[in-house]
Amino acid sequence: MAWGFECDSGWFDIIDILCHEIQHHIDWKYKDLPDEERELIQVVADQVKEKYGTLRFYYHGGDEAVEGMVSMAESMTHRTCENCGCPGEPRGGGWIKTLCGNCDDERKTKLGIIRCD
Numbered sequence: 001m002a003w004g005f006e007c008d009s010g011w012f013d014i015i016d017i018l019c020h021e022i023q024h025h026i027d028w029k030y031k032d033l034p035d036e037e038r039e040l041i042q043v044v045a046d047q048v049k050e051k052y053g054t055l056r057f058y059y060h061g062g063d064e065a066v067e068g069m070v071s072m073a074e075s076m077t078h079r080t081c082e083n084c085g086c087p088g089e090p091r092g093g094g095w096i097k098t099l100c101g102n103c104d105d106e107r108k109t110k111l112g113i114i115r116c117d
Contacts, residue, residue: 006049010103011077012086015048018057018073024065029063053096054078 005015022041022043030038043061050056055077057070081088088100099107108114 004046004048006048007055008082010082010088011050011055011080013085014055014073014076014080015057018069019045022062025065025069026062029065049081050077050097053082053090053092053098083091 005012014109026038026041026043030041033041039088041061043059045057045059045065047056047058055074058068059075078098079087079089080098081103082098083103083106084100086100088098088103090096090098091104097107105114
């Protein structure tokens with residue numbers, strides 16, 4: 001994966017669970033194949049990033065079940081803070097990030113939108 005992970009750590013648990021479930025599905029579905037043949041049908045992540053406030057998980061391989069798992073994980077990030085993993089919502093005008101109230105206040109303070117006195 002040339003670009004690595006282009007999102008903050010608040011979504012890492014979702015990505016970790018997604019990858020675990022994909023691997024479990026592949027292992028179960030192809031359990032009767034020899035190991036060397038099973039390696040040929042692995043799901044491979046091409047790019048994992050944030051776009052428009054939600055996760056984008058680009059990959060090749062897999063089946064409809066994997067497609068459903070990826071879709072579910074991507075939709076979960078629409079309500080999960082990208083910074084800390086707490087419940088969040090899409091915020092910002094222009095560049096959209098899904099953040100909780102505390103992380104959004106921190107972002108605004110850093111940008112000078114909220115003044116700390």
